[in-house]
Amino acid sequence: MTDESLEELATEAWIYGYPLVTAALTKAAMTAVPARDDGRRKAPVNQFCYLRTTPDADFTEVVSPNADTLYSSAWLDLSDQPLVLTLPEFGDRFWMVPILDAWSDVCAVVGRRTHGASAGPFLIAGPSWSQPTPPGLTLLRSTTAVNWIIARYATSGPSDFPAVNRLQDATRLIPLSEWTGDPDAYSPPTDVPVPAGADATTPPVDQVHALGGRDYFTLLNRSMVDNPPDPADATVLGRLAKLGIAPGASLDDLSAEEIAALDAGARRGPGTLRDLLARAESANAGGWTVHRGLGDYGTDYAKRGVITRFGYGANLDADALYPHATTDADGRPLDGAHPYVLHFDAGTTPPVDGFWSLTMMNDRQLFAGNPLDRCAIGDRSGMRTNPDGSLDIYVQHDNPGPDRESNWLPAPAGSFNVFLRLYWPRQAALTGDWTPPPLRRTDVS
Numbered sequence: 001m002t003d004e005s006l007e008e009l010a011t012e013a014w015i016y017g018y019p020l021v022t023a024a025l026t027k028a029a030m031t032a033v034p035a036r037d038d039g040r041r042k043a044p045v046n047q048f049c050y051l052r053t054t055p056d057a058d059f060t061e062v063v064s065p066n067a068d069t070l071y072s073s074a075w076l077d078l079s080d081q082p083l084v085l086t087l088p089e090f091g092d093r094f095w096m097v098p099i100l101d102a103w104s105d106v107c108a109v110v111g112r113r114t115h116g117a118s119a120g121p122f123l124i125a126g127p128s129w130s131q132p133t134p135p136g137l138t139l140l141r142s143t144t145a146v147n148w149i150i151a152r153y154a155t156s157g158p159s160d161f162p163a164v165n166r167l168q169d170a171t172r173l174i175p176l177s178e179w180t181g182d183p184d185a186y187s188p189p190t191d192v193p194v195p196a197g198a199d200a201t202t203p204p205v206d207q208v209h210a211l212g213g214r215d216y217f218t219l220l221n222r223s224m225v226d227n228p229p230d231p232a233d234a235t236v237l238g239r240l241a242k243l244g245i246a247p248g249a250s251l252d253d254l255s256a257e258e259i260a261a262l263d264a265g266a267r268r269g270p271g272t273l274r275d276l277l278a279r280a281e282s283a284n285a286g287g288w289t290v291h292r293g294l295g296d297y298g299t300d301y302a303k304r305g306v307i308t309r310f311g312y313g314a315n316l317d318a319d320a321l322y323p324h325a326t327t328d329a330d331g332r333p334l335d336g337a338h339p340y341v342l343h344f345d346a347g348t349t350p351p352v353d354g355f356w357s358l359t360m361m362n363d364r365q366l367f368a369g370n371p372l373d374r375c376a377i378g379d380r381s382g383m384r385t386n387p388d389g390s391l392d393i394y395v396q397h398d399n400p401g402p403d404r405e406s407n408w409l410p411a412p413a414g415s416f417n418v419f420l421r422l423y424w425p426r427q428a429a430l431t432g433d434w435t436p437p438p439l440r441r442t443d444v445s
Contacts, residue, residue: 006243006258010213010265011272013240015305016233017220018208018269019104022308023146024223025204027075032198035190041073042200044192046083046175048074048149050168053161057369060203064311064365066421067376068357069152070164072171078126079145079226081176084137085122086183088170092117094154094354094423095167098295098315099124102144102227104308106295106316110140112354113319113424121183123176127228136181144227149173150313154355154423156380205309209270213262214251221249232299273309276302286438287327288420292317310365311419321429323420329438334418336411339396340439346389351434354423355379358393363415370410371399378421383407395439 027045036043036050041059043049051071059065076083076099087097087110096111110119123137126145133139151171155164174186199207211219224247229237237246243258244251251259280303281289294314297304307314311322327333328340342358350356357378362368367375377383377393384406385391394400394408395418409418420436428434 006261007264007268009239010243010261011268012236012265012301013220013243013245013262014216014265014269015272016236016240016301017217017245018273018305019308020102020223020227021211021216021220022204022208022312023102023104023148023227024219025199025207026312027146027148028195028198029200029202029204029207030073031075032194032200034192034194036188040200043074044189045075045077046173047188048072048151048168048171048173050165050171052165052168053158054155054375055367056373056375057367060366063205063309064359064361064419065367066152066357066359067367068154068355068359068378068380068421068423070155070161070168072149072151072153072168074149074173076124076147076149076173077145078124078142078147079128082123082125082129084174084176084179085120085124085140085149086170086172086174087118087120088167089118090153090167093164093167095152096315096319096423097149097151097171098319099140099142100148100150100295100313101142102146102223103230103297104295104304104312104314105297107142107144107147108140109316109319111319134176134179143230146223146227148313154380211266213264213266214259216266217243217245217262218251221245221247221251224248236299236301270309273306277306277310280306281324281326286435287325287329287331288323288436288438289325290321290323290432290435292321294322295319317425317430319424321420321422321425323422323436324417325420325436325439326417329440332441334395334411334416334439336397336413336416339394339398339400339442340411341442342393342395342439343437344391345437346385348434348437349379349391350420350422350436351426351428352379352422352424353426356423357381357421358395358409359419359421360395360409360411361417361419362412363417365417368410368412368416370412372405372408372410374408374410376421377407377409381406 359376
């Protein structure tokens with residue numbers, strides 16, 4: 001093979017393994033504490049961390065966070081035994097508890113759409129578990145040992161946080177060996193050893209992108225042992241084996257040229273993901289791209305890698321859609337140097353059975369600080385409608401004035417992008433019969 005084709009294969013391998021490597025380093029960063037620490041948004045493996053408030057501009061652990069819900073997050077290691085998940089009664093509140101496997105596919109989800117006001121208890125089991133499910137538990141199966149629960153409970157703002165915090169406290173994980181049927185009988189350990197070398201300060205995405213080829217692919221090979229690839233990946237793995245990429249494989253026997261190709265693949269990977277996203281969004285409608293088929297990627301490794309980079313933790317379409325805009329109605333990149341308006345005619349706001357919001361992201365796919373500490377605005381934000389029932393959202397850096405501040409989504413001074421989030425979208429949104437209106441610049445004629 002030529003040097004170029006080796007580098008291309010290595011870049012393909014980098015993208016293929018990106019979700020698994022991201023999971024490994026994100027898990028390490030978010031579990032590097034001996035006991036649950038909600039203030040630092042961390043908890044040991046197999047324990048929940050409860051984010052008691054919505055994320056702010058200091059939150060860097062996960063790209064494209066949301067400000068609509070309070071998270072209860074837990075990284076699981078099911079290699080030794082299953083875990084029991086217990087949940088409270090949610091009443092009328094929207095809630096969802098998706099479980100992502102180590103490859104970023106949603107392997108199970110419970111929530112308002114599927115279960116109503118309550119559900120559980122559940123047994124979450126990994127690939128090594130082969131025993132009968134104990135009575136009174138409902139089995140949720142994952143094909144990987146590492147998994148990530150990202151429970152989301154809708155909140156209407158700070159005054160509602162205490163009520164959601166109580167629901168979080170009743171969301172628990174208990175090792176099966178400790179399960180008595182009474183969630184209150186178990187207390188998680190508070191002296192869990194912290195793995196040596198875990199980086200709890202550098203954002204995980206930066207850690208992944210800083211890895212050289214040997215380190216990246218060594219971590220990938222090691223991670224594939226307990227988190228096996230899907231059988232449908234056999235074809236691509238057959239090709240990647242030429243570069244020593246396989247579960248548990250060593251890179252020691254590779255030639256200098258092959259190691260150089262792996263290094264080149266690691267250098268090219270992040271830019272390739274940006275290019276793939278730009279290509280996907282170049283054929284958008286009115287500035288918006290709706291990435292469908294999230295949370296269940298099959299063999300679409302490019303989409304899986306792009307979403308891991310720019311929207312890690314994405315849900316199934318049936319639970320949430322994420323129209324994404326990087327340009328305005330005329331195809332110009334969104335920039336805080338200009339004001340924009342998002343206008344909905346009466347009766348045309350996003351069709352949902354849950355709720356919807358418009359969320360602001362900076363050029364690092366993180367929240368940007370602003371005078372209102374407002375990173376999202378939506379149907380629960382108390383926006384004012386126009387006399388004819390239409391709705392205008394003002395997306396700009398400068399405050400649009402007291403008469404419009406209720407409908408203002410602050411933008412950073414430079415490049416930005418926005419997500420519409422539709423929770424429990426209706427059929428019109430799922431089929432594409434409804435599409436968002438474009439963002440229009442208002443400082444041009």
